Amino acid sequence: MTDTIVISLKNTAERAQELARRMDADFVLYSAEAFGRAFAEYTTIIAVMSTGIAVRAFAPHLNDKWTDPCVVVVSPDFRYAIPVLGGHHGGNAMVKRLEKEGLHPVITTATETRGLPSVESSATERGLEVINKDSTRAVNAGILDGEVAVHVITAPAIAIVPPGVSVLLKSGEYIVGIGCRRGILKEEVLSALTSAFTEIGITPGEVLAYATAAIKCDEAGLIQAIRELNGTLVCVDDAFIRAEQPPSPSRASDKLGLPGVAEPAAMALSKRKEIIMKKQIYGGVTVAIIR
Numbered sequence: 001m002t003d004t005i006v007i008s009l010k011n012t013a014e015r016a017q018e019l020a021r022r023m024d025a026d027f028v029l030y031s032a033e034a035f036g037r038a039f040a041e042y043t044t045i046i047a048v049m050s051t052g053i054a055v056r057a058f059a060p061h062l063n064d065k066w067t068d069p070c071v072v073v074v075s076p077d078f079r080y081a082i083p084v085l086g087g088h089h090g091g092n093a094m095v096k097r098l099e100k101e102g103l104h105p106v107i108t109t110a111t112e113t114r115g116l117p118s119v120e121s122s123a124t125e126r127g128l129e130v131i132n133k134d135s136t137r138a139v140n141a142g143i144l145d146g147e148v149a150v151h152v153i154t155a156p157a158i159a160i161v162p163p164g165v166s167v168l169l170k171s172g173e174y175i176v177g178i179g180c181r182r183g184i185l186k187e188e189v190l191s192a193l194t195s196a197f198t199e200i201g202i203t204p205g206e207v208l209a210y211a212t213a214a215i216k217c218d219e220a221g222l223i224q225a226i227r228e229l230n231g232t233l234v235c236v237d238d239a240f241i242r243a244e245q246p247p248s249p250s251r252a253s254d255k256l257g258l259p260g261v262a263e264p265a266a267m268a269l270s271k272r273k274e275i276i277m278k279k280q281i282y283g284g285v286t287v288a289i290i291r
Helices: 010-022 034-041 051-061 091-099 119-125 133-145 186-200 220-228 238-242 262-269
Strands: 004-008 026-029 044-048 070-074 080-085 128-130 168-170 174-180 207-213 233-236 275-282 285-290
Touching (some): 004 010, 010 026, 026 034, 044 051, 051 070, 128 133, 233 238
Parallel strands (some): 004 044
Antiparallel strands (some): 070 080, 174 285
8 A cells, every 4th residue: 555645526536536646646535534544544645625625624633743644735726736734744745746747836834935954854855763853843943043053973972962952863663661770781681672572573673762761871781782782772851751641650750750761761752652562671671662
């Protein structure tokens, strides 16, 4: 199945089907259920209809800009292509593709209207993901005000960044949260992670990042284990951890003043906050996996 679908009203169906064929997309006639199904199954929606109809139809299905599909409205006369949702998340790129089909792109995102890249588009072009998603608003505003520095850090390294700095990492699906006792050995961490990955059937290559609390960032065994896996360890600030509501109770609430370590740290960085594995304890290591 393709990741793009064209939804059209009946009176534009013939031309919309031809557009879907040229864009290698699926096609469906508009119905009350069409957008709900499309939001669940596709990453890009091309809606051949008025903007008002499209917005009213998909509005009840909105969840989060990092996980919602992008929606591009194509005007019923097939003159204009308008990314009304997710411009930085595929919408702008799609209207540029549609421009080659003879449609005029109408792009409204602030950076692109000035011919500037956004954090999100920069990440997509490089096959990367923004790990600290809340940073993009400040960084994109900085791009509008002037040149924003880009620093490439080579491994091994530890990066400590303030909220207004976007961190781009290789793409991955899972955030692995880790808590551990003081003085943990590298071998213990590696053994715990191997057990967790085996239980749910994933590989280290599918991991976007490993997350822990800031208080754990000086644990040599933890750092060495993640380095051996060629992973990225992110130390999550206490404020972000406290903002999460993990599903499992934790003694960290008494000892550290946090709602936990492994689960909330992973949830703070995850795209969907979908719990794949609640925290499991392997000796002196606690592991949670969030999508």
